[in-house]
Each structure stands twice: as C-alpha cells, then as structure tokens.
Amino acid sequence: MAGNAALPPLLALAELLSGPRDEDDDDDDHLGQGPSSAASALGPGHITAPKSVEPAATTHVKSGNSKEIWSAEEVPEGSEYDDSWDSREQPEYEILFKQQVGTEDLFLGMSRKDPSTACCEAMLVKIQLPDTKISDITLDIKEKVLDLRSSKKKLLLHLPHPVDPNSGKARFLPEKGTLEITLRMKRELDFINFA
Incomplete structure (x- = not known):
C-alpha cells in the first residue's frame, strides 16, 4: 500500500x-x-436485500372510506386554500406583534414581560387593499392560516403562531386602503406567562 x-x-x-x-x-x-x-463485476441486477433483514412492514388499512388517498393528519392545514391557477395578485402585508402593558410594566418593571415576541398576546396583520370596497372582501381565519380574497387580490398567509380564530377583530380603513386584523395568539404555557 x-x-x-x-x-x-x-x-x-x-x-x-x-x-x-x-x-x-x-x-x-x-x-x-x-x-x-x-465490485466491478457486479451490476444493478446483483443488488438484493441482505438476508438478515426482517420482512417489510405490512400496510395498515385505515378505517373509513377506503378510496381516500391521505388521512386528515397527513394533509397540512391550509392546503385546501392553495390555488395555483388563481391569477389574482398577492397584496402587500405586514405582521406586527402586540402586548398589553401598563404603567407598572413600563416604568417599574414589576411583571415578567419584556419587549420580545414571546411576551406578546396578539398579532396584528395589516393588508394593503387599495381601490377595494369592504363588501368585496372575504376573510377566513383558521388556527394557522389566514385566507383573504377580493375581486383583485388574494392572500393565503400561513401564520407564524397559532391563533384563536374566534376571538379576532378586523377593521377596514378605506382612506388608507388597509385592512387591520388583530388575532389573539394561542401558545402553550400562556396561563403561566400572562396570568
């Protein structure tokens, strides 16, 4: 050698x-x-499974409709809204985080809150919709997906944190052409941080 x-x-x-x-x-x-x-005398036809390998796992038949290709757990949330054939353009948007602070938080530092997003309770999504009427807007909010449709714009937004879809608020500012959506975030251990 x-x-x-x-x-x-x-x-x-x-x-x-x-x-x-x-x-x-x-x-x-x-x-x-x-x-x-x-090794040089071997070809693709010589490839076989090792003798000590256990037999392949059997496929499990799922209960319910046998014609289903995927189960509900395998499909990511929001994929039903994804429409690649839709030619409407995506509006500009901005995601901001909000927290409720009082005087004791701001000046005395008496709570455990800090300026990071870990201490924020809500998420504010600002979407620019110029030349749009409020009656043209369709808004659907799920735990991790925001779906907005209008006659000219379409936005499918996967949210950075899970939200409570039943406690959100939205307001449309026609003079600015902006839709502001405030969503309360759901996080584990929020009962400890914000109690």
Whole structure:
C-alpha cells in the first residue's frame, strides 16, 4: 500500500475500493484493463436485500372510506386554500406583534414581560387593499392560516403562531386602503406567562 502516494487520485480510490488484490490482478493492470475487483463485476441486477433483514412492514388499512388517498393528519392545514391557477395578485402585508402593558410594566418593571415576541398576546396583520370596497372582501381565519380574497387580490398567509380564530377583530380603513386584523395568539404555557 506504500505505492498509493504515487498513483493518480482516481486509481488510488479504485485501489482503496477494490480491497486486497492477488498477483494475477497486477498482470491485468499492465494489459490496460484497469484494476479488477469483485465490485466491478457486479451490476444493478446483483443488488438484493441482505438476508438478515426482517420482512417489510405490512400496510395498515385505515378505517373509513377506503378510496381516500391521505388521512386528515397527513394533509397540512391550509392546503385546501392553495390555488395555483388563481391569477389574482398577492397584496402587500405586514405582521406586527402586540402586548398589553401598563404603567407598572413600563416604568417599574414589576411583571415578567419584556419587549420580545414571546411576551406578546396578539398579532396584528395589516393588508394593503387599495381601490377595494369592504363588501368585496372575504376573510377566513383558521388556527394557522389566514385566507383573504377580493375581486383583485388574494392572500393565503400561513401564520407564524397559532391563533384563536374566534376571538379576532378586523377593521377596514378605506382612506388608507388597509385592512387591520388583530388575532389573539394561542401558545402553550400562556396561563403561566400572562396570568
């Protein structure tokens, strides 16, 4: 193996992969046939499963409609709203986080709140909808998805945090052409942080 340093890199790799060789293999190298090994004699048809592998797992038949391709758990939330054929453009939007602070929080620091988003209770989504009437807007909010449709715009927004879809508020500012949606966030351990 001391001769590996003098070999070109590809031949050194071939020698490494071929394993130990016999003296008669060296004769083949001189004839221009290259290094021979057991691996070079194998082809795709020689690939088989190892003998010690257990049999493949059986497929489980799901209860319910046997014609269903996916179960409800396998489909991500909001994918039913995804419509790649819809040519309406996406409006500009901005996501801001809000928290309720009082004087004791601001000046005295008496609570455990800090300016990070971990201490925010609500999410404010501002969507720019110029030249739009409030009657043209359709808004659907799920736990992790906001779906907005109007005659000219379409927005499917996957929210950064789960929200409570039943406690949100929306207001339309026609002079600015902006829809402001305030959503209360749902997080684990909120009862400890905001009690």
